[in-house]
Amino acid sequence: MLPPFDLSQPQSLADALQALAGKGDTRPLAGATNLVPDLRGKRETCRDFVSLDGVNELRYIKRDGDRVTLGARTTMADILDDSGIRTDAPALYAAAEIFAGRMVRTAATIGGNVCCGSPSADTVPALLTVDAEVTLSSVSGQRTVALDEFYIDYKKSVLRSDELLTSVSWNVPPQNSANLFYKLARRKGDAITVTGVAVMIAAEDGVCTRARIALGSVAPTVFRASAAEDLLAGKALDEAIIEQAARAAADQCAPIDDIRASADYRLQTAFSLTRRLLTQAWKQVS
Amino acid sequence: MNQTEAFPGSIANVNLRQVGKNKPRNDAPTKVHGKAIYAGDFYMEDMLFAKVLHSDRASANIRNVDISAARALRGVHSVLTAADLTACNAVMTDLPGQTGGGTKDTTQPILAADRVRFHGEPIALIAAESYELAQQALDLIVVDYEDTEGVYDPFDSQKPGAAIVYSDDNIVADYKIRKGDIEKGFDEADYVLQNTFTSQYQEQAFMEPEAAVAWVDEHEILNIRSSTQVVEHFRAVANALGIPHNRVHLQAPYIGGGFGGKEVMTIEVWLALLAMDTKRPVKLIQTRENSFLSHGPRHPFTITHKTGVTKDGKVTAMKIKLTSDAGAYAKLSPYILLYATVGATGPYRVDNLWVDATSAATNNLPACAFRGFGTMQANTACEAQMEEIAKLIGMDSLELRRKNFIQPGDPNTTGQIIRSSVWCDQCATQALAALGEQPSNSEHLVYGHGIACYQQSYGRIRWMKDTSESWVGLEMDGTAIVRCAVTDIGAGQMSALAQITGEILGVPMDEITVYFGDGHVNPLAGTSTASRALYMSGKATELAARAVRDNLLQCMARHFEVSPDELDLADSTVFVLDNPERRMSIKDMVKLCAAEGVHRHNLSIFKAPPSEGLDPETGQGEVFPDFTYGAHAAQVSVDIDTGEVTVIKSVGAHDVGQAINLRAVEGQIEGSALMGQGFALSEELILEKGVLKNGSFSEYLIPTSEDVPEIQSIVLESRSGLGPFGSKGIGEPVFAPVAASIANAVADAIGTRIHDLPLTPEKVLRAINENKASR
Amino acid sequence: MSNEKVVTVTVNGSTVKLATPAHRTLLEALRHEGFVEIKCGCEKGDCGACAVLLDGEPVDSCLTLAWHADGREVTTIKGIGQPGNADPLQKAFIETGAAQCGYCTPGMIIAARSLLKDNPDPSLADVKRGLSGNLCRCTGYTRIFEAVQLAARELRGEGEAA
Known part of the structure; x- marks a missing residue:
């Protein structure tokens, strides 16, 4: 049973943005797979929602040269059904594959997963490793923000209350690259992530040309381990440098104890999984 | 894999025609077609919907429960607290349906009165025109708690000065075994190893949360249709309400899993109270969160x-x-x-x-x-x-x-x-x-x-002196009926009785109807707990089916002019074992026997071996x-x-x-x-x-x-x-x-x-x- | 706040009008109309007991607002197949013993139906992934996997379930 709330059902993006404009506490509602449990569990206090269910213009996967853009209403099932995402963003595909259960994947959207701001949102580490950008739209215009700069703090982002995240886009990774994701949880199916790691390694002529490492559930927000990335860029990777980078990534974590795991365990596994994924990725590209 | 030959002493399924075989269960079709009706699926005219206020803390005194606003809400028909349960506010949680017992205090307050002892202890019951109204009323109840020091470890709770939760020393039970000569035993050992192992609370996590509907019918019988492993709880409900046992009719439809979690009474007595108070049918389906608090998990x-x-x-x-x-x-x-x-x-x-x-x-x-x-x-x-x-x-x-x-x-x-x-x-x-x-x-x-x-x-x-009863009969068209109030909690309890009966009476499973789960229409089978349902109700059904078979074969022996043990029943026919050409359909056999006034049904009781x-x-x-x-x-x-x-x-x-x-x-x-x-x-x-x-x-x-x-x-x-x-x-x-x-x-x-x-x-x-x- | 609205839903081919406020879930609205073959196990998308097909796609009806079903088609387990005209999945569930207490079964068959639509020849790993949002406490899932693969074979014309 949910608490009573208002729901408007615009059929176009323009109407949706209008509905969000000028009102203080109005929030968008897309797949509702997070919102419904949060409303029911009294964690969500908003009582005025704008449904994006009818805003079909936000449900698309577009390609323009190397640029891939997902409309915010694109569901996890859409990502899995698309023939290209597996190569255009392998880590994202991997995250979508193990995203909750089949029914939730039908409903849950990429925009919703990004905007919920949870540190355990599984698509976010993957998107960070492809340097994804998000487009934030409002009646007064739109702006594009690097996903890396989107989150401010636990469940807080730069998104204004009158803005809607309308798309997520990124450039297809370089030819010789590996993009991996690992979700560590207390069971294999449909569980909240304890430690999530995504990496992207591109190489040319035996040298790492681009390194991206993003970690989930080990800090108030999903984040990029930039110090670790810097250690790897421009180098031929070996066991020692990978270990050093993994250590740097773990140093950037600020995990908490909760009922799923201790901070200490999260630190340890952030280190070992980063090391493992970097090793695997380097093996793939060299 | 069915292995019977690998080891001496094992016996293959040589003589069995139905038992031991891979038969689709007779409860499967209704379940896969979404037709099986579970306790929470029943709707009745004029039905009210219930909610339960559970304590949100584990150890506190209750100074006051203010239900005035909840009661005043339009559409709310009943709000009950311990103050309303003046005649009796205790329900027995001992092993149900038994004549034995003998532990210390196994009663539990139906609703917490002046103290809550655990997270989830029920404090108030509400019945209203809708779940939403009931929830609104629940949100209006104000409980004035005074937190008290609790004890959360079973070793701490045995120490002097520990907060007392139960009896006067927190000891719920103790047992000991003294056998042989322990010192001598250790003397004879070459190695001695000591280890301590701990295990955790485990939740039954049956898929169907507790659910029931209760109503008082036109005969003033209190009816409860509940997701329970134990229809014999009608006695405990009657005792708690101070009404005769024969005025409470508890029935169990298909149960969405139990695993022990629906053995001790869960929500039945709450609904009984609300139905008696409102004189209307009342339904309660626990939320999953409340279900976690409504039955006992596995002991650490x-x-x-x-x-x-x-x-x-x-x-x-x-x-x-x-x-x-x-x-x-x-x-x-x-x-x-x-x-x-x-x-x-x-x-x-x-x-x-x-x-x-x-x-x-x-x-x-x-x-x-x-x-x-x-x-x-x-x-x-x-x-x-x-x-x-x-x-x-x-x-x-x-x-x-x-x-x-x-x-x-x-x-x-x-x-x-x-x-x-x-x-x-x-x-x-x-x-x-x-x-x-x-x-x-x-x-x-x-x-x-x-x-x-x-x-x-x-x-x-064994000192509970467990029994189970079952009734088996053959109809005039050769089909069979089993009446046995075993609850079907999903393991095939009901289907097994058909298979056993079919084996003995030679009737195919799909020509056997089993009436189960309703102890006022069918003989009481005892509980579906303790891995006893097949053992006990199966045995009672076997005895009843054999009695029917014996009766009919006595009669048929006269007809075929052979002795009864020269006859067998299979594939809906009776036949002479060493001359199977001499045969008759079971349908004709039943007619013939019925015409001679032979009993074609039987009620049997099976008694487990007792001890003291x-x-x-x-x-x-x-x-x-x-x-x-x-x-x-x-x-x-x-x-x-x-x-x-x-x-x-x-x-x-x-x-x-x-x-x-x-x-x-x-x-x-x-x-x-x-x-x-x-x-x-x-x-x-x-x-x-x-x-x-x-x-x-x-x-x-x-x-x-x-x-x-x-x-x-x-x-x-x-x-x-x-x-x-x-x-x-x-x-x-x-x-x-x-x-x-x-x-x-x-x-x-x-x-x-x-x-x-x-x-x-x-x-x-x-x-x-x-x-x-x-x- | 939250005025009622009448939404029109086609359930298993029949038109149903639901007068509901915005905060009513499809699960609540349909069960209230008597579609009690949709089971409720957790009300938060963890167990899959309430799964239905919405315009052919599987959703947890407990996470779906009734208003969002307006003008759309809902298929429950009863729309998948009926006795005498059972779906191969239903036959296979009977044949293999994939239903024990039966409470997860309607949602499980809905999820499996959608899995087989997307992937007529699923590997065991595909079946496991496809059903990970449907909890079962009785069977250990093993017979359910068998049933899904048996039904898949029949649907591909490679053999018959029961």
Whole structure:
């Protein structure tokens, strides 16, 4: 049973943005797979929602040269059904594959997963490793923000209350690259992530040309381990440098104890999984 | 796989036509078509909807409960608190439907009056025109709590000065066994090993939350249609309400899983009160979150084993201390502790034995019945200890077990002589063989094999003098009817009765109708608990069907001019055994017999063997009718970077006596494999100062489809059981060794033992790191 | 706040009008109309007991607002097949013993139906992944996997379930 709330059902993006404009506490509602449990569990206090269910213009996967853009209403099932995402963003595909259960994947959207701001949102580490950008739209215009700069703090982002995240886009990774994701949880199916790691390694002529490492559930927000990335860029990777980078990534974590795991365990596994994924990725590209 | 030839003593299914075969269950069609109606699916005209206010804290005094605003809300028809229950505010939570008993106080307030003792204790009941109104009313109730110091550890609660939760000393029950000469036993040992093992709360997590509808009918009978394993609760409801037993009609439709969680009364008495108060039908379906608080989960146990063993592997003495956390009320804790006490030595003969067992109250959730019922926790500890002993003395662990298995004719822990077959060795040998080769370790993965054996009772404690009744009849068209109020909790309880009846009367299963679950229309079968439903109701049905058969064959013997034992019934015909051409359809047989006034139906009662209890000083006596034996083996991999455990293969091998429905037996083994895996690896209720922190399916993690290993069932049939056709109870037994085998496999993989369950990735990684550091 | 609205839903081919406020879930609205074959296990998308097909796609009806079903088609287990005209999945569930208590079965068959639509020849791993949002406590899932693969074979014309 949910608490009573208002729901408007615009059929176009323009109407949706209008509905969000000028009102203080109005929030968008897309797949509702997070919102419904949060409303029911009294964690969500908003009582005025704008449904994006009818805003079909936000449900698309577009390609323009190397640029891939997902409309915010694109569901996890859409990502899995698309023939290209597996190569255009392998880590994202991997995250979508193990995203909750089949029914939730039908409903849950990429925009919703990004905007919920949870540190355990599984698509976010993957998107960070492809340097994804998000487009934030409002009646007064739109702006594009690097996903890396989107989150401010636990469940807080730069998104204004009158803005809607309308798309997520990124450039297809370089030819010789590996993009991996690992979700560590207390069971294999449909569980909240304890430690999530995504990496992207591109190489040319035996040298790492681009390194991206993003970690989930080990800090108030999903984040990029930039110090670790810097250690790897421009180098031929070996066991020692990978270990050093993994250590740097773990140093950037600020995990908490909760009922799923201790901070200490999260630190340890952030280190070992980063090391493992970097090793695997380097093996793939060299 | 149905193996009956591999070992001497096993008997193939030579004479059986229906029993033991893979028959689709007769409850399957209605379930797969969405037609099966569960307790929460009933709608009645004029029905009200109920909500229950549960305490949000574990230990507090209640200064006041202000329900004025809730009562004033339009559409709210009843708000009840303890203040309204002036005649009686207590419900019995002893083993239901029995004439015995004999523990301390096993009543529990229906609604908390001046004190709450656990998180979730019910405080107020509401009935309103809709769930939303009931919820609104609930939100308007103001409880003025005064938090009090609680006690949250069963060892703390036994210390002087501890907050008192139960009785005057927090001791809910204690048992002891004194057998042989414990000092002499340890003197004879070459090695002595002591270990302490702990296990956690486990939630039944049946898929259907508690649900019921109650109404007072035109005859002033109180009707309750509830998701319960026990229709005999009508007596406890009547007692609580102060009305005669014959004015309460409790019926159970199909049950969406129970596993013990719907054994003790859950929501029935609340609905009874609301229906009596409002004179309207009232329905309650618990939310999942409230379901976690509405029945008792599995008891956490702390078990210390001190074992003496000779260098050639003979156990000479065991000294075992068992402590369970009963939580805030007794519920079935004394019985569960007794099961753990009897099962403390697993399937092994130990002549010099000392057991001290205590169940202590705390302000934690009151724990109660759950598949395995104490035996499973005790067996898990014992099987870990056996593995550690084998390691200590450098012996193969199965070899060690072989030297100590109890044998038919041996006395068990309480001196009861084992009468049925003990096939632990066969089962363990086959289960281990089925695991196959162990893969070699890779960069991140280490592999391990584990085995565990068990002894688990089936049937209730014998001094409860358990009985079951069933009625079987043949109709004039040759179809058959079984009337037996067994509750069908999903294991095929009802279907098995059709199969048994079909075997005896020669009628195909689909021509047999079973009326079940309604104890005022059908003879009372007793509970679907204690792995007794097939044993007891199956036996009663077998007796009734045989009586019908005997009656009819007497008559037909005159007709065919042969003796009755020269006749048989099969495929809806009666025929002369050595001249099958001489035959008649069952339909014609029934007509002929009916015309001669022969009884074509029968009501039978089956009585379990009784006993008179235990000697309180020595713990010696007869406790259970019989035991099931077997083994489970598991192969796991462990990720040494994360501590994640993957069960790769899980093999259950059990002597089930005789499979009634082989597929249903395998279904029990497979379900157990996963439920035991959950207990071993991921399932744990987390309480902080008694407050449940993970009472939902997103935080309490039962295994999903992605967690399923390759599961293999090996079914052996000694036909030595007390149930129909020599069957034994299996629902709990096949679960008993699973977690132990997985824990043993993990220990094998990582080279060190983790003494507290569940084996979460975090604990496993810590153990790996500590093991590394100590080398 | 939260005025009622009448939404029109086609359930198993029949038109149903639901007068509901915005905060009513499809699960609540349909069960209230008597579609009690849709089971409720957790009300937060963890167990899959309430799964239905919405315009052919599987959703947890407990996470779906009734208003969002306006003008759309809902298929429950009863729309998948009826006795005498059972779906191969239903036959296979009976044949293999994949239903024990039966409470998860309607949602499980809905999820499996959608899995087989997307992937007529699923590997065991595909089946496991496809059903990871449907909890079952009785069976250990093993017979369910068997049933899905048996039905898949029949649907591909490679053999018959029961």
